[in-house]
Amino acid sequence: MAKVKHHNIPLDQIIKPENIVFKRTKLFTDNVLSYCPGCGHGVAHRLILEVLEEMGIADKTIGIAPVGCSVLAYEFMDIDMQEAAHGRAPALATGIKRTNPDKFVFAYQGDGDLAAIGTAETIHTANRGENITVIFINNGIYGMTGGQMAPTTIYGMKTSTTPYGRDPKQMGHPLKITEIVAQLPGTCYVTRQAVHTPALVRKAKKAIRKAFEYQKQNKGLSFVEIVSNCNSGWKMTPVQAVKWLEENMLPYYPLGDLKDIGLD
Amino acid sequence: MIVGAIVVDTERCKGCELCTQACPFGIISMSEDVNSKGYHYAYLADPYACTGCENCALVCPDTVITVYRMKVEEPSKAKN
Amino acid sequence: MGEILLMKGNEALAEAIIRAGADAYFGYPITPQSEVMEYLAAAKPEERTGMVLLQAESELAAINMLYGAGATGKKVITSSSSPGISLMQEGISYMAGAEIPAVIVNVVRGGPGLGTIQPAQSDYFQATKGGGHGDYHLLVLAPNSVQEMADFVPLAFDLAFKYRNPVMILSDGLIGQMMEKVELFDPIPRWTDEYIREHHGSWATIGKTPDRERNIITSLDLVPERMEKHNLHLKEKYDQMEREEVRYEEISTEDAEYLFVAYGSSSRIAMKAVKLAREEGIKVGLLRPITLFPFPKKPLERLADQVKGILTVELSLGQMVEDVKLAVNCRIPVEHYGRVGGMIPTPEEVVEALKTKIINR
Structure with a gap:
């Protein structure tokens, strides 16, 4: 903990519009996020919107919401959006981008959506090198349906359908789909990030910015995984969940760039 | 020196406490009171120690924190 | 008088897709309609009109590409045959719910299951009673000649946009495979982005500009009062089709x-x-x-x-x-x-x- 240093400046001198250094982006709607307290979806949403705002491309961006907890993402983002059937967001994105190549298109997907039911769409869209951006939220569990096993549930992790822990002999192995995606020649930028500490949030935002910059340069599919928490599904407090994520998720899903072919 | 302040949208705060962990000075606490949704909301417990570093706002999943920051002359210089 | 050619039903359909000013064809090969994509690929639609042609990894992907592109106000079409159309039912139900215009061609073959590659009309229930889940209908056109395989394409697009509803052209392996004389209609130019903004900008996801609320394409509403209202709105469209679109x-x-x-x-x-x-x-x-x-x-x-x-x-x-x-x-x-x-x-x-x-x- 850093040492506290007190000042005696009256707060009303500090709390003035000209001193604002961080505020809610205007690209958020007024709706209260439907996510549980502490859920990483909110930060991921914010970072995307901040990037769109900073790049000045919100008016030519079309987002795609998945099925899962973020099924209502379009309620929170003040941009044109489509809601996809479970796992099909990359196919929608393909259709949009192919017919609207001047638009920016992103698919926002969770682990069940992207790495289980939508694996074929994920792989083939990436392999075709569609000029889109995929934001992949991996919290190792199915949040919306009540905490069932996800393809990314790690070894031994308890979920409502693996109450004694994930046993690879029965349920197979946690899927590192981001590593698979990075192998595909159609992808230009593949990275794994997290958003549970201030430093990681700053990095994740840079990664999302980069992903959209790649899209701007038509370099192929850019893919940002965000290892996130699901306090409710994990049955922990948000603070415990963040610690558990650090200690258990990150060793299996190490952070960092898996592929970066270079911007012009 | 750099001084700062935060303003929490207490009605939107869901009381996750992640900001209390992110604050490098540990000066954010949770209220005894609850908001209309029943959540204890975050507040700046030691308001004259905030530097406006934004860390709390960065990790806040609901973007309920607005951060203010300004540069002021050192108190020692100000006295002279 | 338009150009008169001797063509297969599937070929006439393909040529009509380009001439109808379609923006995209997404599909997956399946007998007895594979000639559609083959014809399109050889015809270089990207040079002729700028139309997008893409072979998807599955019918599931193809129909969802239609969903995405159709939801931007583009004229999009796919074709398949019975087993492939079954795979598309998920997307078709979502498109009906989300009110996305698109044209789906089913060159029917015998079933159930893999069935046969020979002609059949055993997908009538699937085509006319919904096919996927939920209370919905497609507007279904049934060509009986190579001529109608061509002529029904622009008609289907008109109806799809009139009702913001998927339209199915229910053909079969016999019509698709047989050759007949066909008089081709003159090409219709593709819509410009300005045209789409003007005519479909009230609902299409083409980028939210400050002068309007955001457009959302979704079939979801968790509020039952609103969802019931939406279903009744869809019903009103089907009733209007019954009043205005009966053809025989x-x-x-x-x-x-x-x-x-x-x-x-x-x-x-x-x-x-x-x-x-x-x-x-x-x-x-x-x-x-x-x-x-x-x-x-x-x-x-x-x-x-x-x-x-x-x-x-x-x-x-x-x-x-x-x-x-x-x-x-x-x-x-x-x-x-x-x-x-x-x-x-x-x-x-x-x-x-x-x-x-x-x-x-």
Whole structure:
């Protein structure tokens, strides 16, 4: 903990519009996020919107919401959006981008959506090198349906359908789909990030910015995984969940760039 | 020196406490009171120690924190 | 007079897709309609009109590409055959719910399951009663010639956008594979982005500009009061289709004492059967539904006052016959004759069936 240093400046001198250094982006709607307290979806949403705002491309961006907890993402983002059937967001994105190549298109997907039911769409869209951006939220569990096993549930992790822990002999192995995606020649930028500490949030935002910059340069599919928490599904407090994520998720899903072919 | 302040949208705060962990000075606490949704909301417990570093706002999943920051002359210089 | 060519049904369809000003075709090969994508690929639509052609990894992906592109106000189309159309049902239901215009062509083959690659009309229920989950309908057009395979493409686009609803062209392997003379319509230019913004900007996801609220394309609403309202809104569209879009053809019905009801390839066989029966002195006519949804109930009601009995001819075990029975409401005998599994009845068989099932029943 850093040492506290007190000042005696009256707060009303500090709390003035000209001193604002961080505020809610205007690209958020007024709706209260439907996510549980502490859920990483909110930060991921914010970072995307901040990037769109900073790049000045919100008016030519079309987002795609998945099925899962973020099924209502379009309620929170003040941009044109489509809601996809479970796992099909990359196919929608393909259709949009192919017919609207001047638009920016992103698919926002969770682990069940992207790495289980939508694996074929994920792989083939990436392999075709569609000029889109995929934001992949991996919290190792199915949040919306009540905490069932996800393809990314790690070894031994308890979920409502693996109450004694994930046993690879029965349920197979946690899927590192981001590593698979990075192998595909159609992808230009593949990275794994997290958003549970201030430093990681700053990095994740840079990664999302980069992903959209790649899209701007038509370099192929850019893919940002965000290892996130699901306090409710994990049955922990948000603070415990963040610690558990650090200690258990990150060793299996190490952070960092898996592929970066270079911007012009 | 750099001084700062935060303003929490207490009605939107869901009381996750992640900001209390992110604050490098540990000066954010949770209220005894609850908001209309029943959540204890975050507040700046030691308001004259905030530097406006934004860390709390960065990790806040609901973007309920607005951060203010300004540069002021050192108190020692100000006295002279 | 347009260009006259000898073409396969599938080829005429493909050429019509380009000429109709389609923005994209997304599809996946399946017999007996693979010529559609093959023709398109060879025709270089990207050079002719700028149309996008993409072979998807599955029918599931293809229909969802239609969803994405259609939701931006583009004219999008896919074609497949029965097993592929089954795979597309998820996306079709979502598109009906989200009110996305698109055209889906089913060149039907025999089922169930993998069935056969030969012609059939056994997807009538799937096409006209929804097909996927939820209360919805497609507007269904049934071509019975190579000419109509071409002409129904621009018509289907018009209807899809009029109603913001997927339209199905329900063909079959016989129409798709056979060659006939076709007079091709003159090319219709693709819509410009400005046109789309002006005509479909109120709903299409083309980028939210500050002058309007965001556009959301979704089939989801967790508030039951709103979801019920949405369903009733969809119902109103289907009712409007029933009022405004019923299309059918009557052949030799003026003096008919008996009636065939047949669509698509069966109607061609039934036409010949009308001729053969009349040579024997049997006054039989044909009602050919062109729209299967909305179904031509009123002309059937009228003809039920005139004829003594109706025989439906279908390449199925009896699907459309149910709608015919509903339309005539048990006032006269309605029977079905069909061959299945890729078998096609001869006109003589049909006349014989008319005699045994209706005239001498």
